[in-house]
Each structure stands twice: as C-alpha cells, then as structure tokens.
Amino acid sequence: MHFMPIIRALLRNKTGAILIAAQIAVTMTVIVNAMHIIVDRNQLMSRSSGVDEANLFYLSSTGFADNFNEQQVIQADLLKIRNTPGVIDAYQSNSVPLRGGGWSMGLATQPGNAVDSTGVAIYFADEHAINTLGVELIAGENFKPEDISWRQRSETKWPDKVIITKAMAESLFPDDWQSAVGQTAYIAETQPVTIIGIINKLQAPWNGWSGVERSLLCPQHTLFGSTRYIIRTEPGMRDKLMPQIESMLADSQQGRILRGMRTMEETRERSYRGHRGTSVVLTTLIGALMVVTGLGIVGLASFSVNRRKKQIGTRRALGANRANILHYFMVENFIITSIGVSLGALMTLGLNMLLVDMLSLTPIRWFYVPCGMLALLFIGQLAVLGPARRASMVPPAIATRTA
Structure with a gap:
C-alpha cells in the first residue's frame, strides 16, 4: 500500500x-x-548506607533531673548495653545515616582555605563505632580508647585524629585516595586533624545531599543534654532486644526521658x-x-x-x-x-x-x-x-x- x-x-x-x-x-x-x-x-x-541496617537500632536519652550527671550516665548506659546478651556492640553519637539531622563541616588540605574546603558529615564516635555500624576499615587504624574525649555543647576545638570515608579521601586527594592516611587536613579552616583511617562507606544523614558519601568519624563523646545510643545486635535479635534495652535503661535512671527508638530499616523507609x-x-x-x-x-x-x-x-x-x-x-x-x-x-x-x-x-x-x-x-x-x-x-x- x-x-x-x-x-x-x-x-x-x-x-x-x-x-x-x-x-x-x-x-x-x-x-x-x-x-x-x-x-x-x-x-x-x-544505595547502600554502608552500615548493617538489618541489625541496628538507636534511641535517645535526655536528662532532666537536677542531679543528672550526663557523663556518668552515658558511661554506665554503654557498659550495660554492651554487656547485654545478644548485643554485638554499641556507642554514643549525634546521628545516624539517612536520619535527616546532623552536623557538617568543611575539610581542606590547606589551612584557612574556606573556599576550597569540602563539606563532610560529622559523626561523633568512639573506638566501638566501626564495629557497631558494621562498616569496613579499608586503610589505617581505628581509634584507641585514649583518643576519645568529651565534648561540651559550647566547645569549638576539634580533636587531632579523625577517620574519613573513601569518598571523602577521594575528594581531598583525588590522585591517590589511599595516601590520605597519615595526612593532615584542616577543619574549621585552621584546626589541623590527622587522618588515621579510611572506611569504605558511611552515608551522611541527608539523602538528597550531593556529598552523601562523604562522612567523618570524630573521636568524642558529647555532653549536649541529649544523647543517642546506636546499638548493633546479633542477627535475628534486634526486635527482641529493643524493648528489653529500653526497659533496662529506664529502670537504671529515673531522671531522664527515653524516646525516638527506631531501627535503621525504619529510618531508611522514613528518609525515602x-x-x-x-x-x-x-x-x-x-x-x-x-x-x-x-x-x-x-x-x-x-x-x-x-x-x-x-x-x-x-x-x-x-x-x-x-x-x-x-x-x-x-x-x-x-x-x-x-x-x-x-x-x-x-x-x-x-x-x-x-x-x-x-x-x-x-x-x-x-x-x-x-x-x-x-x-x-x-x-x-x-x-x-x-x-x-x-x-x-x-x-x-x-x-x-x-x-
């Protein structure tokens, strides 16, 4: 036709x-x-957040009693949680991947270079953080107990050691990201920090951020009045341990409020x-x-x-x-x-x-x-x-x- x-x-x-x-x-x-x-x-x-989402949960603790000693409570809480049967590890931090709220700073290879600094998500952590999150340390070393300090709300000084993600290392040292270990970077424009380790992946709290793979572990416990415990359990034990740990913490200290208990899987669902x-x-x-x-x-x-x-x-x-x-x-x-x-x-x-x-x-x-x-x-x-x-x-x- x-x-x-x-x-x-x-x-x-x-x-x-x-x-x-x-x-x-x-x-x-x-x-x-x-x-x-x-x-x-x-x-x-x-996208993978880099952590063991299936076995992670977290909850927040906020003290209100006049005699509430936050530092002592945090130390006691972490000891109790880590000694709970079925718990692999736990640590205190300010946020978790995909949660939506957290800290960020600029990191540069030269001091006073705010223009060329690269944004990075800040996670306060201790020597238990890598094991708790289930992330892979691919270069360098983990924090030691003596590296961990306590940070007050108004403090502006940063510790002298940090661990960063591979994506952050690639941003700072694009020619050879592995050479980042042992190098000095500058946070808050002028404060030097030594990169002692590199982890494979740890997403930032903000899923829509272009630098979502750029994160930094800072070796500090925080004394901000409200704290967050991140807990990793044995496979299949998470749902059983969540109410158990919440009840244990509530009974151990009456002068505080426990809230916001949530799994990482729920956090991902809410984030997206x-x-x-x-x-x-x-x-x-x-x-x-x-x-x-x-x-x-x-x-x-x-x-x-x-x-x-x-x-x-x-x-x-x-x-x-x-x-x-x-x-x-x-x-x-x-x-x-x-x-x-x-x-x-x-x-x-x-x-x-x-x-x-x-x-x-x-x-x-x-x-x-x-x-x-x-x-x-x-x-x-x-x-x-x-x-x-x-x-x-x-x-x-x-x-x-x-x-």
Whole structure:
C-alpha cells in the first residue's frame, strides 16, 4: 500500500489527526521524563548506607533531673548495653545515616582555605563505632580508647585524629585516595586533624545531599543534654532486644526521658518516603496518560470508520479485501503516531534540559527516548486494532446505499 494516498486523505481531514498527534507528543514528553525520574529515585533509594541496617537500632536519652550527671550516665548506659546478651556492640553519637539531622563541616588540605574546603558529615564516635555500624576499615587504624574525649555543647576545638570515608579521601586527594592516611587536613579552616583511617562507606544523614558519601568519624563523646545510643545486635535479635534495652535503661535512671527508638530499616523507609510517594504519583500519571491517549486513538479511529463507511464499502466493492482495509487504518494510525512521537522526542529532550537546570536532575539517558517512541507506537497500533477490524467488517453492499 502506498503512503501518499493515506497522507493526502489525512491532509483533507487533518484536525482530528493533529489533535491526536499533539496528545501523543505531550504524553510521550511526560511519561518518558516521569519514568526517568522514577528510575532515578529508585536508584537513590537502593544505595547502600554502608552500615548493617538489618541489625541496628538507636534511641535517645535526655536528662532532666537536677542531679543528672550526663557523663556518668552515658558511661554506665554503654557498659550495660554492651554487656547485654545478644548485643554485638554499641556507642554514643549525634546521628545516624539517612536520619535527616546532623552536623557538617568543611575539610581542606590547606589551612584557612574556606573556599576550597569540602563539606563532610560529622559523626561523633568512639573506638566501638566501626564495629557497631558494621562498616569496613579499608586503610589505617581505628581509634584507641585514649583518643576519645568529651565534648561540651559550647566547645569549638576539634580533636587531632579523625577517620574519613573513601569518598571523602577521594575528594581531598583525588590522585591517590589511599595516601590520605597519615595526612593532615584542616577543619574549621585552621584546626589541623590527622587522618588515621579510611572506611569504605558511611552515608551522611541527608539523602538528597550531593556529598552523601562523604562522612567523618570524630573521636568524642558529647555532653549536649541529649544523647543517642546506636546499638548493633546479633542477627535475628534486634526486635527482641529493643524493648528489653529500653526497659533496662529506664529502670537504671529515673531522671531522664527515653524516646525516638527506631531501627535503621525504619529510618531508611522514613528518609525515602517522599521519593516513594513521588514514584507512586508519577506511575499513576503514566498509566492514566497511556489510557487517555489510547482512548483518544480509539475515538478518532472509530469516528473515522463511521464517517467513511460508504467509502470503505466502495473499496470493498472494487476488490479490496478485509486485510486491505485493516492495513489501511493501521498504516494511517502509524503515520499519525509517528508524527506525534517524533515531536514528542524533541519535547522530551527539551523538558529534560529544563528539569536538569531547574531541579538539578540527572540528564536523561539516550535509550529512554527510542524506548518511549516504540512504546507509544505499540500502544497506538494496539488502540486502533479494534476500530480497524470493525472497518474491515463493513460489507461491500453498503456502497449502494444512499446517505
């Protein structure tokens, strides 16, 4: 079948075809970019935090009694927790990965260089932190008990030893990240710290931060009035030990409030709740647009069949068989859909460039556009199949009837 007669027929009745092509273009623009955002969000949500999430939980303790000695309570609490059967290890810190709240500072290789400093998440820790979190020390050494100090709320001096993540080492020493061990870096612009170890991965508390893999362990206990205990249990023991440890701490000290007990798995779920909501909304939008576009194609094709019944009957009377009529409408729809997806491809790339510029999204991968075009071409052909089959059923005798 030649394309030119079909195109000439479309040009004589172009309003409906233009509307469908425009609808297909808009649909493709939205669904391809939406799918890109969904995949991008799913990749973010699947990133490893670097810790043993399945066996970690934490809770906060806030003292309020007049005779509450925070330092003594922290020491006693950690001793009790670590001696609890089923507990692998525990330590005190200010935050955990993906929690949403924490500290950050700038770290530089030269003093007084605030402009070139690299942002890093700060986790206060002790010699038990690496074992508690289940992270891997890939270079250097761990803290020793004598390295750990106590930090008051108003203190501005930093300790002289730190452990950083591999991502942070790569930011400071891009040519050879392993050479970071033993090197001096500068925190708060002028205070020197020696990097004594590098851990493989430990995400920051903020999942949307571009430097989410850059973290630093600072060898200090904090005396901020409120403290957080991070606890790692034997596999399968976490849920049993959570209420047990909470009850033990409550009974051991009456002058405080225990709150915010949460697993790392729950923390991950809460951290990415917005991403999941976005994915659900976009998935629903994609489905709705595909249905609406499919119904639009069905409507246009059905209208075209009803309007051209006598023409179809005439063609049948002149020798066209059912396959010829079916093929005609399938090709006609293919032409309309092809125009729509071609325009949609340009609009898709344009919208993605706008989203990258305004929302700092990643550029769309090249294969999304052809995949989107093929998907809509398939939907278009599937949608027109029913009306095209009805057209092929029009009998030749209808050509002899008057309107």
